[in-house]
Amino acid sequence: MTTTVRRAGAFAAVGTLAFAVPVAAGLTSPAVATVAATAPFLVVAFFAMFAIGPDTPMFDIFARPGDYEDGRLYGLAAFALAAASLAFLAIQFGLPVWVFVATVVIVAYGNFGQRVAHRLHSDEVVATAGFVVTGFACGTAAAIIAARTGAGSVALPTALFLAGTGALVAALFRSVLFERDDPLVVLSVGLLLWLLFELDPGAGTGRVFVALGVSAVLGYIAYALDTASLPGMLTGVLLSLLTIVLGGYGWFAMLITFFGLGGLSTKYQYEAKQDRGIAEENEGARGSGNVLANSIVALVAVLLWAASPTHLAVEPTLFLYAFAGAVAAAMTDTFSSEFGGLYDNPRLITTFERVEPGTDGGVTWQGIVAGLVGAAIIAGIAAATLEVVGPTGAALIVGCGFVGMTVDSVLGATVEGTVVGNQGVNTLATLAAALTGVGAALATSLI
Template sequence: MTSRIRRAGAFALVALLSLGAPILGAATAVPFAAIGVAAAVLIDDGPLFELFARPGDRQDGRLNGLAGFGFAAAGLALLLALPQAALPAEIFVAALLVLGFGNLGTEAVRTRSNNPFLAVAGFVAGGVPAAIAGQAAVTVAVDEAIAWSAVIFLAVIGALIAALLRELLYERDDPVVVLSVGLASWFVAALVGSVPTPELIAAVVVTVVLGGISYGLGTANVSGMLTGILLGVLTIVLGGFGWFAVLIAFFAIGGLASKFRYDRKAARGVAEDNDGARGMSNVLANSGVALLAVIAAAAGELVEPAAIVSLAVPFAFAGSLATALGDTLSSEIGCLYDRPRLITTFERVDPGTDGAVTWQGELAGVVGIGIISALSAATLPLSPSGSTAGLAAAIVAVGGLVGITTDSVLGATLEGDRLGNQLVNLSATLTGGVVSVALAVALL
């Protein structure tokens, strides 16, 4: 057994202390805080130090990683004592076990391979079963029936969030991951009611398979793949498979467009970085508004007036994704053609110039907007009676057109020194969503 696996196993054992939460409540913070103090000021040598020490710990002469993990767990445990809306014990346990046993799974994989995809798979394979078992143990301890769909859902969501954060941050920033996973899972659990187990399993299987395919085809890197899977699961559970159909249409068509004639784009100096693989920032910039719309759809059932929310939210979702796909296709196709013009002055500029457009790119963008508009009208609750489906699709299309025009104008005027590309994309998709909502409220 390597030292890395022994260390990961020791951290997993520490995480098991969270199982005392159903009995101890907020007092669970005490053993974790004691571990944090001991790691920070008491243990500086000997077998225990060598077991938990990471490379940087040896240089500092203290167990920084273990101290951070202990203090973060203690802080999260204190939320178990909130007077009116305490953190559920099962979420606390799931957050700790996902990280502890997920790290162990990652290290087990790394004894055989350094492939980043397999390392993430090892993390999920280790974290999800541990979180499921931990939540089940908590439920049994308080003498309640186990809601398997909720247990599985929280384990999967927690593992995906943790894996994504570890990919984006320094892998050993466990305090940030522990707190983020616990708080994010708590928020999602508040939105999600009972999820049928078959539907949940189907959501996980479909999104994981499609995420793996996107990584295999090179249309997404590891962080982009994890973000896409997380968005997919949330969209299916909070919205439904109709909403997911629109989202996956954007991901699939947009991803393939980024790989279309990539060598020629690279030769012209207009290709996306990383061989066209999309990362987390790109995914969120284009689909962040859609994610907020899905969350709003779930939250709308809990607030009044629900009727306004039920009308506005699907149009915000559809309008933002119509903009995202339209912009992606217009950029990825348009950059292949010469003699583009700047949208603000119509002067000739070099291919790849921010805010430059070609008629071929604009046509491709219109096609993308049309695909999302038609699919949205068919699968989303844009027109409950069905009599105004054509008008609903037209509203989404107009929102998409305004959105991609906004993207080009911002690119020509503000992108570069003032705004980054991702912020421009986010602004454009927000514009497309807002315009679609405004037209829907006015015309429907």
């Protein structure tokens, strides 16, 4: 079998075919342009499935372990078909051609960078960093080159932002999926970057560089302190990048405070929590599922903020309070459980009967106080960094945190473990807090 570096290099060479699509897009006939854009990848898929036999040197170069079983280059064929699908969308449905080129290059060359980094250093973080850095650099260059060859125009900040986002998303998907799922990664990254392009964030170069640098540094610190697993770190970095660019520094300050203090609270008296059976798994390192469960509602609020009012006829400030409310709820839930779980005699929120520490839906007055302190921290940051949030807005955010904490406890006492899991409960609690923020902002005329 060939080495993983050599195989990754061969896939990167196939990915380079994406640069032919800008030329094809310039053809006057849409039908001819579609054929010209998709043909290189369709030819590769055909040869991978029917023309390259298992006894040929070419098969050995591209074959993944599973391909040897049936003597077909399924991985190469699927990758080529995914690229052809995106090329079709670029010609027929308006996916920016340079976004298509950047997507294919990010995945193909990022994988090559990951394999080279892993060959030099076996640490998983180093290998993933190789993917992100290589994918980001090559994706940015590919976007600019494709744009200059007739595939439209792209501003440098936009190319940097989308390439960075694409590299992080691809690295995250690859860390939780199998290697053979690269076609899914290609399609997912391409569609996400298309969405972000349509939102037109319009951030300057300096802000994008700050977003990339700050997010990467804080993400690594979280991983180094074991407050997040590798997928959790990638998820946090991605959310931080999107929040800074699409929302702003005040939005990021709230989010990173939750990540930082929430992670540290998980580590607080960890051995005592282990003795009580309430400690987080993996020594408190939060994975991507946990991070997303607490942040997905906030992320949607950021995207909706960026989409309003140009794409949505909605006052943007509503989404600010949805975001702040969701983050406050995540903070209250984390503080109340991590600190409140250290105290005896919790009571079930639905019946007030005494239960064992760690029981879903069990609360202590100390945990409630800790949760409100967490909400107040988020509210204070919002008021200090965002002019639109005054004393009334800060009080509203604290109220959102309390609502989220209460909903989390009620759901924990009633449906957690039977209808939904812990992560589902967290998501629903933050959603309830976000909706509370929107409703209260409308009721109190804060917009």
